[in-house]
Amino acid sequence: MILTVTLNTALDLTYRVPALVPHTSHRVTEVLERPGGKGLNVARVLATLGHEAVVTGFAGGPTGAVLRDLLSGLPVRDALVPVAGNTRRTLAVVDATTGDTTQLNEPGPTVTSDEWSAFLASYETLLGDADAVALCGSLPPGIHVGAYAELIRRARAAGVPALLDTGGEPLRRGIAARPDMVKPNADELARLTGSREPLRATHDARRRGARTVVSSLGPDGVLAATPEGTWHAAPPAKVPGNPTGAGDSAVAGLLSGLVESLPWPDRLTRAVALATATVLAPAAGDFDRTSYEELLAKVRVTEHAPAA
Amino acid sequence: MILTVTLNTALDLTYRVPALVPHTSHRVTEVLERPGGKGLNVARVLATLGHEAVVTGFAGGPTGAVLRDLLSGLPVRDALVPVAGNTRRTLAVVDATTGDTTQLNEPGPTVTSDEWSAFLASYETLLGDADAVALCGSLPPGIHVGAYAELIRRARAAGVPALLDTGGEPLRRGIAARPDMVKPNADELARLTGSREPLRATHDARRRGARTVVSSLGPDGVLAATPEGTWHAAPPAKVPGNPTGAGDSAVAGLLSGLVESLPWPDRLTRAVALATATVLAPAAGDFDRTSYEELLAKVRVTEHAPAA
Numbered sequence: 027m028i029l030t031v032t033l034n035t036a037l038d039l040t041y042r043v044p045a046l047v048p049h050t051s052h053r054v055t056e057v058l059e060r061p062g063g064k065g066l067n068v069a070r071v072l073a074t075l076g077h078e079a080v081v082t083g084f085a086g087g088p089t090g091a092v093l094r095d096l097l098s099g100l101p102v103r104d105a106l107v108p109v110a111g112n113t114r115r116t117l118a119v120v121d122a123t124t125g126d127t128t129q130l131n132e133p134g135p136t137v138t139s140d141e142w143s144a145f146l147a148s149y150e151t152l153l154g155d156a157d158a159v160a161l162c163g164s165l166p167p168g169i170h171v172g173a174y175a176e177l178i179r180r181a182r183a184a185g186v187p188a189l190l191d192t193g194g195e196p197l198r199r200g201i202a203a204r205p206d207m208v209k210p211n212a213d214e215l216a217r218l219t220g221s222r223e224p225l226r227a228t229h230d231a232r233r234r235g236a237r238t239v240v241s242s243l244g245p246d247g248v249l250a251a252t253p254e255g256t257w258h259a260a261p262p263a264k265v266p267g268n269p270t271g272a273g274d275s276a277v278a279g280l281l282s283g284l285v286e287s288l289p290w291p292d293r294l295t296r297a298v299a300l301a302t303a304t305v306l307a308p309a310a311g312d313f314d315r316t317s318y319e320e321l322l323a324k325v326r327v328t329e330h331a332p333a334a
Numbered sequence: 335m336i337l338t339v340t341l342n343t344a345l346d347l348t349y350r351v352p353a354l355v356p357h358t359s360h361r362v363t364e365v366l367e368r369p370g371g372k373g374l375n376v377a378r379v380l381a382t383l384g385h386e387a388v389v390t391g392f393a394g395g396p397t398g399a400v401l402r403d404l405l406s407g408l409p410v411r412d413a414l415v416p417v418a419g420n421t422r423r424t425l426a427v428v429d430a431t432t433g434d435t436t437q438l439n440e441p442g443p444t445v446t447s448d449e450w451s452a453f454l455a456s457y458e459t460l461l462g463d464a465d466a467v468a469l470c471g472s473l474p475p476g477i478h479v480g481a482y483a484e485l486i487r488r489a490r491a492a493g494v495p496a497l498l499d500t501g502g503e504p505l506r507r508g509i510a511a512r513p514d515m516v517k518p519n520a521d522e523l524a525r526l527t528g529s530r531e532p533l534r535a536t537h538d539a540r541r542r543g544a545r546t547v548v549s550s551l552g553p554d555g556v557l558a559a560t561p562e563g564t565w566h567a568a569p570p571a572k573v574p575g576n577p578t579g580a581g582d583s584a585v586a587g588l589l590s591g592l593v594e595s596l597p598w599p600d601r602l603t604r605a606v607a608l609a610t611a612t613v614l615a616p617a618a619g620d621f622d623r624t625s626y627e628e629l630l631a632k633v634r635v636t637e638h639a640p641a642a
Contacts, residue, residue, distance in 0.1 A: 041425075041438055048354050048429070051437035088403075092396045117349075117425070119438065121356070129359040130349055130427065 027103075028072050028281055029156040029186075030065035031149070031177065032083035034134045034166040035106065036116045037093045038062030040310075045123040055122070060311070061096045062116060064162035064191060064274050067311050071278035071300065073101040074313070077285070080105050082152055084145065084166065086135055087112025105152055107145045111135020114166075118270075118310075134166035142169060149177065153184040157285040160189045160277055161205075165196055174200035181205075187284060190236075191277050193217065204235045207284075209277055211242040224249050225256075225330065240280060240297070242273055247298045247325070252290055256330040259294035261302040261321065271311030275300040291327040298325045335411075336380050336589055337464040337494075338373035339457070339485065340391035342442045342474040343414065344424045345401045346370030348618075353431040363430070368619070369404045370424060372470035372499060372582050375619050379586035379608060381409040382621070385593070388413050390460060392453065392474065394443055395420025413460055415453045419443020422474075426578075426618075442474035450477060457485065461492040465593040468497045468585055469513075473504055482508035489513075495592060498544075499585050501525065512543045515592075517585055519550040532557050533564075533638065548588060548605070550581055555606045555633070560598055564638040567602035569610040569629065579619030583608040599635040606633045 042056035069079035079102045085093055086109035093113055097104050114132035121128070137145075153159065159181050161174050174196050181188040187206035190197065193214035201208055201218070210218060210231065218234070221227040224241055228251045231239045238252040247260035276297040283293030302325075303318035304311065350364035377387035387410045393401055394417035401421055405412050422440035429436070445453075461467065467489050469482050482504050489496040495514035498505065501522035509516055509526070518526060518539065526542070529535040532549055536559045539547045546560040555568035584605040591601030610633075611626035612619065 041440075043438065046356050046436075048356060048436050049432075049434040052439065054438055054440045057440050088396055088400045095396075124357075126357040128354075128356050130351065130362055131360065132349075132362045132365050 027078035027080050027155055027157065028069075028285060029080050029082060029152050029159040030069045030072075031159065031161045032063035032065030032081065032163055033137070033145075033169055033173065034114065034164045035061070035063035035066060035083050035085055035090075035093060036114050036131075036134070037089050037096075039115055039117045041117060041119045042122055043119060046119055046121045046126075046128055059092065059096065061093045061100070064277075065160055066097070066102075067271050067274035068160050068162060068277045068281070069102040070100055070311075071275050071313065072282060074315075075278065075282050077282055079103070080152060080156075082106060082145070082148060084109045084135070084137060084141065085113050086110055089113040089115055105148065107141065107148050109135055109137055109141045111137070137166050137168040139168075142173075146176075146180075150180065150184070153181060153186050156184075156186045158187045158189065158206075158281050160191065160281055161200070162191045162274070162277070164192065171195050172199045175203035178203040178205045189277060189281055189284075191273070198234075201231065201234045201236050204237065206236075207238045207240060207280065208236045209240045209242060209273070209280065211273060212244065215241050229256075240276075240294070242276060242301075244269070248276065248294055248301075250290060250294055254290055257290055257294055257327055258330065259291070259298045259325055259327045261298055262324040262326065265302055265305050267305040267307070268310045269305050272301040272304040274311070275304040275313050294327055295322060295325040335386035335388050335463055335465065336377075336593060337388050337390065337460050337467040338377045338380075339467065339469045340371035340373030340389065340471055341445075341453075341477055341481065342422065342472045343369070343371035343374060343391050343393055343398075343401060344422050344439075344442070345397050345404075347423055347425045348428060349425060350428045350430055354427055354429045354436055367400065367404065369401045369408070372585075373468055374405070374410075375579050375582035376468050376470060376586045376589070377410040378408055378619075379583050379621065380590060382623075383586065383590050385590055387411070388460060388464075390414060390453070390456060392417045392443075392445060392449065393421050394418055397421040397423055413456065415449065415456050417443055417445055417449050419445070444476040445474050446476060450481075454484075454488075458488065458492070461489060461494050464492075464494045466495050466497065466514075466589050468499065468589055469508070470499045470582070470585070472500065479503050480507045483511035486511040486513045497585060497589055497592075499581070506542075509539065509542045509544050512545065514544075515546045515548060515588065516544040517548045517550060517581070517588065519581060520552065523549050537564075548584075548602070550584060550609075552577070556584065556602055556609075558598060558602055562598055565598055565602055565635055566638065567599070567606045567633055567635045569606055570632040570634065573610055573613050575613035575615070576618045577613050580609040580612045582619070583612040583621050602635055603630060603633040
């Protein structure tokens with residue numbers, strides 16, 4: 027099975043309003059709730075691809091109970107660890123006139139050191155059955171900034187390849203613990219390396235400790251620096267739609283390709299096809315199956331000269 | 335005891351953000367949750383004034399459970415009737431830079447006819463112990479627009495004076511069922527009567543069926559047309575602060591004055607002092623006890639000539 031870790035899970039709310047006008051009152055015309063957090067999204071896509079997916083991280087309070095109830099309707103296994111605090115909500119307010127989204131993210135509950143210890147014990151057990159692990163998203167209050175580095179070292183000790191998808195200081199510390207893969211986007215990469223030149227920054231990130239760096243270039247696909255070579259994979263054309271969740275779908279593509287031992291060009295093709303099919307799906311975070319299958323034949327992969 | 339009815343209860347959320355900028359992403363720095371809906375606010379103030387207060391209406395789903403849990407910490411009795419749907423949330427986004435609030439209100443769960451019947455049976459029982467009843471706020475989906483008229487007729491049959499605080503068509507239908515009191519604000523009064531001239535509109539509203547009309551004039555106090563005469567009661571000066579909940583505090587003042595058989599000038603003084611002390615309180619919907627007691631001696635009540 028593939029394990030995904032989401033330390034800062036969320037109940038994702040979407041409010042649709044006719045038009046968002048600050049400092050006025052609005053009637054919300056539509057309310058949607060879904061279990062959220064990057065690792066949960068990754069697991070959902072992995073399950074759709076036919077992989078056994080287990081989600082762990084923290085959930086607590088009334089909002090955590092709603093999240094777990096919604097999760098029970100999905101084909102992923104819930105191994106979330108209870109916390110005393112209330113799981114956070116994220117709210118996307120969609121302006122029906124412009125289609126634009128305004129995002130409001132609660133900070134999440136503070137995790138105690140006892141809760142972190144309980145998580146680590148559960149994580150060790152879950153690693154015993156895992157073919158790969160994804161470590162996804164921001165850290166909740168109370169978790170030390172080196173937490174991902176610690177989880178990567180434990181995965182390596184258990185012989186389980188780890189993919190890290192986070193930003194800022196947790197990424198900087200995590201990459202130094204030598205994960206199998208990191209998947210920064212352009213902003214995370216620039217913050218890590220100081221460079222906005224994708225090829226240079228991707229190679230620089232790799233020298234910091236990751237075995238492979240797959241940089242997300244948004245509508246231009248991904249750039250992968252691996253021990254076997256460097257590739258750029260791009261969709262056949264820019265597509266209109268909502269990019270929410272596209273990065274998580276790419277992670278699911280990379281992880282599934284890893285456990286299936288696909289050659290790099292095929293892994294990257296899958297990642298880009300999934301991300302693009304996610305942008306094309308009507309609901310944020312889902313992916314369009316038909317588009318995905320069509321895109322598998324259309325993603326262009328080009329190999330770069332080896333890094334100097 | 336005093337019964338308050340809130341058919342469309344809510345969990346009131348407040349998010350504080352550094353600055354609200356539409357179509358961007360925000361970290362919420364502070365999350366507050368409190369049980370909401372106008373009748374719940376009225377009951378909380380009544381309890382603070384030393385009255386036994388019972389709240390009824392509907393609550394359901396995970397949000398209803400959170401609301402009832404928070405309510406259990408307050409000195410009011412919970413007689414809410416369960417519904418299958420999820421109680422709505424209201425969200426106030428406070429911009430810490432400007433202090434302005436952007437309000438987002440969920441529609442509330444649809445109430446079935448069986449749930450409405452269960453409510454009516456419970457309401458009849460509660461009326462048996464009630465000295466007065468307040469009918470407060472909007473109607474949730476599924477409740478017929480004449481619902482307040484029905485509740486007023488039942489209260490009259492049980493010999494319990496009813497105060498109606500709502501707007502639009504529910505107010506128009508309700509007033510025709512001859513409640514003891516209605517408490518419209520300027521907008522509700524204008525919508526009902528077509529007039530924005532307070533004295534004319536208040537007398538017009540009274541001719542539509544209410545025994546007494548107490549019109550809220552915002553910072554200018556209240557105007558009351560009663561069988562015993564017409565009075566204007568005003569605070570000594572305009573006060574800075576947050577008017578959220580001021581109208582609910584005024585209703586609590588009017589109801590407590592009713593069951594204590596206070597003369598009209600004293601009832602109106604209490605209502606205006608409570609409303610003003612609510613504007614002055616740091617937290618929306620609370621009232622400042624010291625200010626309230628000082629204001630009791632300072633509210634100016636003037637009698638108007640009888641209506642033509």
